[in-house]
Amino acid sequence: MNDRAPPPQPAPGTPGNAPDPVAQLLGDYAPLPGMADELMDGGGCLRPVWQSFIAHLASLDEATRAAHFARGDQYLRDAGVFYRLYNESGSTERDWPLSHVPVIVAEEEWTAIAEGLTQRADLLERVAQDLYGPGQLVADGHLPAALVAGNPEWLRPLVGVVPRSGYHLHFLAFEIGRNPDGSWFVLGDRTQAPSGAGFALETRVATTRIFPEHFAQANVHRLAPFFRAFRDALNGQQAGDGDRVGILTPGPMNDTYFEHTYIARYLGFMLLEGEDLVVQDGRVMVRTVAGLHPVSVLWRRLDARYADPLELDPASQLGTAGMVGAIRAGNLMLVNALGSGVLETRALQAFLPKISRVLLGEELKLPNIATWWCGDPAARAYAAQHAGRMTVGPALSTGLPFDADTTELDDAVQAAGMDTAAWLAERGGGLVAQEAVTLSTAPALEEGRLSPHPMSLRVFLARAGDGWHVMPGGFARIGRGRDAHALAMQRGGAVADVWIASDGPVEPDTMLPGEGGGRFRRREVTMLPSRAADNLFWLGRYVERVESNVRLLRAYHLRLTETANPDAPLLRGLADFLEVHDVDVAAPFATPLFDGISRARGCAGKVRDRFAIDGWAALGELSDSVESLSAIDLRGDDAARALGRLLRQTAAFSGLVHENMYRFMGWRFLSIGRALERADATARLLSTFADPEAVEGALDLALEVGDSAMSHRRRYSVSTRRETVVDMLALDDRNPRSILYQLTEAMEQIHALPGNEGQMPMTPLARRLLEVHTGLAVQVPETLDTEGLIALGGQIAEVSGLVEEAYFG
């Protein structure tokens, strides 16, 4: 027992004079009849492993507690942790539903769970090897052929293919629950592309933000060693020295995309989509800005059937043609192997206990949910006999027992208006019956008191060189209310951290940046997928475009305050100028501005693995600001001040990116995008407001929008003239706002891109840019007329097109 734990607290209802904070927190908390409870034993006493935590929680007054909880929620929001909620009208991003109180499991108990799941992982691997190999389980009658041959997850093109690593399974998740008698059982197996490990990490970080002091001394096992072991194992499987492991994602519309980006960042893997890859001579290659680069290990988060439109689902837009061929040739390891989803089949659970005896010669250490396949007359008869405690669902479903495709047998039969046995016989092999489960309950805090809610745990296993590693933790699904069927997040369930508490101190260990330490190796990271470069380039352009529009709008509203006459020539001119970008001066915060920001966010969202959290958060704040402003009708001075705030937020993003982003190749593309956009916007600005025919005040406006009014006053002792303004904003190579400065900047970056480093003959891109740059550099204000500025805009667009052609095609 933990020697730091306080003495056992009085059970609820114990009379006492002073209100005991623990008693207050527990209120009338009691295990529900017929269910086990994580917090309390059958007698209503706190389990020892919870005592110190409950004492800590009770010691916080309500305001402190609320503040701490808010800290955890805020962390998740800042980190951008969300999941995607699907409904009839599409999908939306929702905050991660954190239940702040962790579920605490004693180490001893956990060890038994880990042993049981390790055995199960080995068993599933053996089953996969058989189903994609000799098919002995079916031949010997241990598994009905129909369950395999009729199974959409059994992928015929993979039959007879031995995985490159020798194993089908490398990363698994299990959903487990606790029986009323206290024993654990498996609800479902996730063997295809299990999600949740990244969420488990983020849930852990959020929970430690909530209980920092307590967590530090609570002897809770850390998660980092688990991830490190798996990362090292995958890195060790690579074929080439300069290779990197890739995470294959279906893209931002997937419900767990956040996690894909998070894991990529956390483990230093490349985030890849199917279109980033191409197969050549039996090898999978990444299209990078420096050409094709082989990849030999992919952790896929994409369902297998989408992986290769040539050999699997021909309608897939997410896959890579020829990937199965690369696997067959032994050149690609996938985590997990394509086809491993067949092991998730609900009906398989009816046969695993027997298969365990056949293949391992052992009983299952951790039973799975009792399951009967209704293709077997004896099983059907049993299910009919015990109809009252059965749920039924499709035999080939890969859903978990609490997913939407199961119903209670009695309800189904009643709806059909049939006799139970006849109904079961009619559906036969298409159906499985499963024992209606009773889960245990765990505490969640509601209105200052703890109350019991049904829960299940998701546990992760990863294969390393020395066998399976079990993540000491994971996450718990906590039901809303008391309904075990409301566990799924899609139905309003919440998620809690899981603490495996040791009796003695544990190694503090982390992989998060800034902590930990030890060995390091500097690695040249040059592999930038073309798609990521494309998104970074446009992110740079969009953010700059937003900034430019905000400056113009602010200039408009400042002048509107002064003149109060929207028909003044300068204001008309400005309004017309903005209209080209669909920006309406009368509604500055409306759609076009917002569009620019959401486009920027869209681009950033596709390269989130390459961003620090702060940059992403700054962009989110910018977007929130515009959204909140769009609801209010602001004009004149109020609008100008609001726009000033937006400008500072834009600058915050740019600052974070340009000051803090490592000078990887990706940063160069972002910078090129920004430079070209700014050069183009300034050329357009000057061609209108520095035109000899422009209305009075236009030159000062150009300086203001070009953020150069102050420098202008210091540099030229004369009043504003066309020559000085054109000199300042187009030709001055020391003014970061000038076109020449931005073209120089673009040229420096482009010279550092692959294929351009000192290359002779010059690439079409480098040559054109040099021409444009030189053409501008030799000008003087007198020769750079309006026509020349308009032509310059066209040349800049041409250079932008050449960048796209050379690197994103």
Add this chain to the structure above:
Amino acid sequence: MLYDITAVIAYDYQTPAGAGRNLARLMPATVPGEQRLVAGTLCADPVPDERIQRTDFFGNAMVEMSFREATRATSFRVQARVERTSEPPGLDLSPPMQRLPDEIAAVHSLAPEAPHHFLGPSPRVRLRDEMTEYACDHLAPGMTALAAVEAIGRALHRDMRFDAAATTVDTDPAEAFAKRHGVCQDFTHVMIACLRGVGIPAGYVSGYLRTLPPPGQERLAGADAMHAWVRAWVGRETGWIAFDPTNDAMVGADHIRVAVGRDYDDVAPLRGVLRTGGGQTSSQKVDVVPLEGAVSGQPSG
């Protein structure tokens, strides 16, 4: 019977298509006791940068080809000489329909010929009540599985109208059935759905068909087409039989098999993935020329 078969499938692209990868199942198969591929070649133009030959799960020969350079047109040309023999139908030894499920369940195998692959829904063939009911209406008490296949195939031939313009390669069988029209692919998919609906394992066969010119006319070069028909598993004793619902006939010496699978997706003559922005047009020319008397000692089927 000996045949010389020529098939040319050509694609034209509006804008150059690059980085293409194709999977071709175009070569006539060798089926012991029925059909022998004497010689065959498959050529592609342009010449592919990669070419891999192998067989798929169902034992069909296929060629994977990849093209790195962008191209405005691709064509694939098959030339094959095939010897086809055909036995006259024997006694019906298939079990009555009631016994078929037990015979299926008694097969403990995932081998390509096992009936289990062909019983449930497959990517292109969903089981639909209306087709199952239609099939049931054509069963008679005590009917054997083989008789059931013929009865259902014959009924479909009678009720469905051949219409080359009404459907496309992507038409859902349920739609073709509802409108009672289509081409060989639709007839085949609909019949598969009907047979599976009543518990008869059924699959898709792609191949070439020798066609006869209208009486008094010359055979036109290139007028033949790739064809499709149904195979069905009618018990352990008989195994697989084949029926052509488009022509209302048991499959015989005029049918030259290329590939078998659960539905069109498994046997598509050409699967291709290209990066192209524009549209494409395709054309298909097939010639099946019988070489009667060309080889001595060959009885005509």
